[in-house]
Each structure stands twice: as structure tokens, then as C-alpha cells.
Amino acid sequence: MPEATPPPTTGVPHETVAAVDLGSNSFHMIVARIADDHMQIVDRLKEPVRLGEGLTDDRRLLPEVAERALACLGRFGQRLREFPLGSVQAVGTNTLRQLRPATEFVERAEAVLGHPIDIIAGREEARLIYLGVAHGLAAGPERRLVVDIGGGSTELIVGQDFTAQLRESLHMGCVNMSLRHFADGKVSAKTMDKAQLAGAIELRPVRETFRHADWQTAVGSSGTIKAIAAVVQTEGWSEDGISAAALRRLREALIGAGRVSSLDLKGLPDERKPVFAGGVAVLCAVFQTLNIAHMQVSDYALREGLIYEMMGRHHHQDVRERTMRTLSRQYQVDExxxxxxxxxxxxxxxxxxxxxxxxxxxYPRILAWAARLHEIGLMVAHSQYHRHGAYLLRNADLAGFTRQEQTILAALVLGHRRKFPTQDFAALPPGIRDCTKRLCVILRIAALLHRGRAPNNRPRPILQVEGDNLSLVFPDGWLNQHPLNVLELEQESDFLKGAGVRLAFK
Structure with a gap:
């Protein structure tokens, strides 16, 4: 059997695509037309769901907030009803990262939206934000600091051209900061100072790294920063973007108002008022901590980054492939x-x-990556290396990968040898449990057939399946020439019985 490479992803097989961002403050959707490798946005939808304010201490959603979110996604789903599978990229961010899987909110959300929803890690969110912002700016050689203040997290990125070089996601945003420090609606010098100090503490671990990252320009994205820019420009405090002096004047105006309900600022929509003070506190902390004098504002952010990511994969510029190559080198995998x-x-x-x-x-791409990295844990220790490998792949910062993709990848590596980890697979989300188990069976058989590591060993078995009954048929004489494989296949048959799979071979 000749060596094969993973089949290309379908990427952007459609002229019209959509991106959905399930943020902690607002849900956003953009619809774009792709023509001649360019994106033309044809529709935008936004609703202030404020998902983050419904997250309870035990990581569940208040029922009324969950229903509000599902109603919004139902309206989005109506717009996306005719979009074929693969033409919509929907992601959840900070609040959905924290949500307990047992709530099954994501499954309900997928049902009403009509398309899969992926949960992305904070640093992956940062990478996609930078990708969107970079495409919305004039091309230039300078290094940029990009700041995105969401409802539940703030992303900091330093990059050049279209590549993010530093990425961090901090647990502070306009919703959680407002709930923590301005829940009663009062704004005073004391509460604002306390909120800014909390932001500075959150920034402290990455302060020196970002201060000395040699960036020349600062760019802000997201609803919070765009709202702040609209206010300071409409009030005449800044001609372009956000200056440090204008931000200080805005801070004093908030304190002078005394209450969120009393805010009377030109350019500030009513829907933004409940979380505005928290957003201003976060941005003040970022400006002060990173010594920002002036910030440009980008109209592009995560949603646009998702579209450009889809376009890149269509043109075989899949950052996940680069991530896999880097891991392979870093952990000295036998490629x-x-x-x-x-x-x-x-x-x-x-x-x-x-x-x-x-x-x-x-699935074929994840299976291929799992095959290439199934021995990654050997760098840690030979004993239980499949478990070491699974831990690395489950918890590493893998650029380009969603949490679901990392979960499947880790499960395949965990289950590729020895006793089948039935309990670990039973704990997987229901939507991926069966398919991951079947991919793992394929990987187990492939790894077993190459256990001898002979470079010229290219078995060509025929695999037939009927439910969970498998039959492996080898070329005439192959099993007689490979008695060790026969013993290993017999052992594998016993292992798979524990997973409810029957393997026969001849």
C-alpha cells in the first residue's frame, strides 16, 4: 500500500459561507460571499445575549439565559437553513469553555442552529482574532499589538503580517468585570480603581512579555473597544481611534455620572450600557499596564478570522498541519x-x-494525525506512553484545533494500544463517542500491523465490517510469513471484546 497523505479538507466549497461567534456578551453572525479569493460580507446579525451573566458557580446556565441564547440561535438558524454542511463555522468562547458538558447546552444549541458548534481555547481564539484583524488592516511590515475585550475574556496578541507570534487569553471581560465591580449599577472612583487594579493583577503575569515584544502599533477589536472609540470620537475627545488622554476623560465621565443608568454619552447605545463600565475598566488597565499611548480600532475580529481560516484551509494552508509538524519535531517522533x-x-x-x-x-485528517503522533508520549516515558501522549494532546496549546478535535485526537492516542479504555470513551460527548471509538479501532489495527517497524512492511488487508463485527482478510500466505502478527491479532481480538467489538482474521 503506497504511503498516503490526509485528504484535503473541503475548506470553502461554497460561494457563500457564514461564521457564528457565541460570545459571553453578544452572539454575532456574518455571511460572506467568496469570489476570486476575496471575502465580501453580505449580511451581519448581532444580539446582546449576555451569556456570561447566566453562568452559575457550578458552571451551569440559568434557564432564562439559556432560553434567551437558544432563541437567538434559532433566529440565526433560520437565516442559515439552506446553507450546506461545511459552509458554516460556529464557535463558542469563554462562557462555553467554562460550561459543564453535562448541561448539554451545546447539543441543544447545535440543534436549533442547524450546524455544528466548536468550542475553542483562549489562545486559539486569540489566533483567529489576529487573523481577522490583520486582514482588515493595510498591509505593512510593522509588528502589531492586538487587544480584543470580549464578554468573559480579553485576548492579547502580538504579530506581524498574518502570523500571530504571541497569544494570551486573560479571564476578564466587560460582562464578568461589570458583574464583579458594578453589579449595583454604581460607578465611583473607588469602584473604578478597584476594577482597574483587578485588571492589572490579571495582566501582571504577561506584562513584561508584552511590554518588550517590540510592537509598533496597537489595534483594538470587539464591541467593547468599538463602543469606547465611538464615544470618545463623538464626544470630540479623540479624532482617530482611542488616545490615552481620551480614555482618561471617559473614565472621569463615568465616575461623574455616578450610575450606569445615568450615562448620557453620545455614541453609546442603550444595549451596551450594562457592561460598559466593566469594559472601560479593562481597557484602562490594558492601556496603563502596557504603556499604550494610542490605539487604532479594527472592524474585523473573530468572525472574519473564521472566514479567512476557512479560505486558508481550502487553499491547503491549514495551520493544523504546521502544528502537527512542530509537535513531531519537538517530541522527536519517529516520522x-x-x-x-x-x-x-x-x-x-x-x-x-x-x-x-x-x-x-x-475524521480522516484526525485519524492521520493520530497515526503520525501515536508515539508522542515516548518522549516522556516508555511505560504507559499512550497515556502520556494523550495527556499532551489533550492539554497542549494546539494552534488551529478546536477542543472537540483535540479531544478526539487525544482519545485515539490513548486507545491505540493495550486494553481498550472503555471508561474514557464512555466519558466522551455523545455526539463523538461512537465515531471516535471506530476511528480508534482502525488506528489500533494499523499500529499493530506495523509493530515490527520494518520499513518495507506494507500489509494490504481487506477490512469488512458489519456493525461491531470486523473481519480482516490478508493476502494468501501473509499470516504464515508473520507469525508474530498472528499472536498479536489474537491478543487484539481479546482486547476489543472488552469494547464490544468482535475481530476475526484470516
């Missing part, structure tokens, strides 16, 4: 052996992907 396991795994996948309902375009 030649991994490629051989990958070739066999993909050959088996092509035979059973249809009958096993593994049609998602992501």
Missing part, C-alpha cells in the same frame, strides 16, 4: 514509522468509512 501507520490507517478507513458512517471530512 517515518508514523507515516507508515498513517498510510495503513487511511487505507482501512477508505474501506469502512461508508458503512461505519464516518463521513465527516475532519
Amino acid at each position: 517515518a514509522h508514523g507515516r507508515r501507520v498513517q498510510a495503513t490507517a487511511l487505507g482501512l478507513y477508505r474501506q469502512v468509512g461508508g458503512p461505519w458512517c464516518l463521513g465527516d471530512a475532519r
Whole structure:
């Protein structure tokens, strides 16, 4: 069987695509037309759901907030009803990162939206924000600091051209800062000082790194920063963007008003008022901590970054592939052996992907990456290396990967050898449990057939499946020439019984 590479993702197979951002303050959706490798935004929808204010201490959503969010997604879903699978990229950020999976809110949200929703890590959110902002700015060689204040988190990025070089996600945003320091609606010098100090404490671990990152210009994105820019410019305090002096005047104006309900600032919409003081406190802390004198404002952010990410994958510029190559080098993985396991795994996948309902375009790529990195844990220790590898892949900052993709990847590496980890697989979200188990069975067989590590060993078995009953048929004489493989297949048959899978071979 010749060595194979992962099939390309479908990327942007459609002329019209959409991106949905389930933020902690607002839900956003953009619809864009792709033509000649350019994006033209044709529709925007936004609703101030304020998901973050409904997150309870035990990481559940208040019922009224959950219903408000689902109603919004139902309206978005109506707009997206005719969009084919793969043409919509929907992501959840800070609040959904914290939400307890057992609430099944994401599953309900997917049902009303009509498209999958991926939860992305904070640093991945930062990378996508930078990608969107960079495409919205005039091309230039300077290094940029990008700041995005969301409802539940603030992302800081330093990058050049379209590449993010430093990425951080901090647990402070306009919603949680407003709830923590301005919940009673009062704004005073004391409460504002306390909120800014809390922001400075959050920034402290990354302060020196970002101060000395040699950036030349600061750019802000998100609703909070755009609202602040609109106010300071409408009030005549800043001609372009946000200056440090204008931000100080805005701070004093908030304190002078005394209450959120009393705010009478030109350019500030009513829907933004409940979280405005918290957002101003965060931005004041960022300006002061990072010594920012002036900040430009970008209309592009996470949503646009998602569209450009889809376009990049369509043109085989998938950052996930670069991430995999970096991991392979960093952990000194035997790449030649991994490629051989990958070739066999993909050959088996092509035979059973249809009958096993593994049609998602992501699955063969994740299977291929798991095959290439199934021995990554050897860098930690040989004993239980599959568990070490799974831990690394589950918890590492993998650029380009959603949490769901990392969960599947880690599960495949965990389950590729020894006793099948049935309890770990039972703990996977219901929507990916069965398909991950079947991908893992494919990987187990491929890894087993290459256990001898012979560079010229290219088995060509035929894999037939009927439910959880598997039959491996080898070329005439192959099993007689590989008695060790026979013993290993017998052992594997016993392992798979524990997972409810029956393996026969001849």
C-alpha cells in the first residue's frame, strides 16, 4: 500500500459561507460571499445575549439565559437553513469553555442552529482574532499589538503580517468585570480603581512579555473597544481611534455620572450600557499596564478570522498541519514509522468509512494525525506512553484545533494500544463517542500491523465490517510469513471484546 497523505479538507466549497461567534456578551453572525479569493460580507446579525451573566458557580446556565441564547440561535438558524454542511463555522468562547458538558447546552444549541458548534481555547481564539484583524488592516511590515475585550475574556496578541507570534487569553471581560465591580449599577472612583487594579493583577503575569515584544502599533477589536472609540470620537475627545488622554476623560465621565443608568454619552447605545463600565475598566488597565499611548480600532475580529481560516484551509494552508509538524519535531517522533501507520490507517478507513458512517471530512485528517503522533508520549516515558501522549494532546496549546478535535485526537492516542479504555470513551460527548471509538479501532489495527517497524512492511488487508463485527482478510500466505502478527491479532481480538467489538482474521 503506497504511503498516503490526509485528504484535503473541503475548506470553502461554497460561494457563500457564514461564521457564528457565541460570545459571553453578544452572539454575532456574518455571511460572506467568496469570489476570486476575496471575502465580501453580505449580511451581519448581532444580539446582546449576555451569556456570561447566566453562568452559575457550578458552571451551569440559568434557564432564562439559556432560553434567551437558544432563541437567538434559532433566529440565526433560520437565516442559515439552506446553507450546506461545511459552509458554516460556529464557535463558542469563554462562557462555553467554562460550561459543564453535562448541561448539554451545546447539543441543544447545535440543534436549533442547524450546524455544528466548536468550542475553542483562549489562545486559539486569540489566533483567529489576529487573523481577522490583520486582514482588515493595510498591509505593512510593522509588528502589531492586538487587544480584543470580549464578554468573559480579553485576548492579547502580538504579530506581524498574518502570523500571530504571541497569544494570551486573560479571564476578564466587560460582562464578568461589570458583574464583579458594578453589579449595583454604581460607578465611583473607588469602584473604578478597584476594577482597574483587578485588571492589572490579571495582566501582571504577561506584562513584561508584552511590554518588550517590540510592537509598533496597537489595534483594538470587539464591541467593547468599538463602543469606547465611538464615544470618545463623538464626544470630540479623540479624532482617530482611542488616545490615552481620551480614555482618561471617559473614565472621569463615568465616575461623574455616578450610575450606569445615568450615562448620557453620545455614541453609546442603550444595549451596551450594562457592561460598559466593566469594559472601560479593562481597557484602562490594558492601556496603563502596557504603556499604550494610542490605539487604532479594527472592524474585523473573530468572525472574519473564521472566514479567512476557512479560505486558508481550502487553499491547503491549514495551520493544523504546521502544528502537527512542530509537535513531531519537538517530541522527536519517529516520522517515518508514523507515516507508515498513517498510510495503513487511511487505507482501512477508505474501506469502512461508508458503512461505519464516518463521513465527516475532519475524521480522516484526525485519524492521520493520530497515526503520525501515536508515539508522542515516548518522549516522556516508555511505560504507559499512550497515556502520556494523550495527556499532551489533550492539554497542549494546539494552534488551529478546536477542543472537540483535540479531544478526539487525544482519545485515539490513548486507545491505540493495550486494553481498550472503555471508561474514557464512555466519558466522551455523545455526539463523538461512537465515531471516535471506530476511528480508534482502525488506528489500533494499523499500529499493530506495523509493530515490527520494518520499513518495507506494507500489509494490504481487506477490512469488512458489519456493525461491531470486523473481519480482516490478508493476502494468501501473509499470516504464515508473520507469525508474530498472528499472536498479536489474537491478543487484539481479546482486547476489543472488552469494547464490544468482535475481530476475526484470516
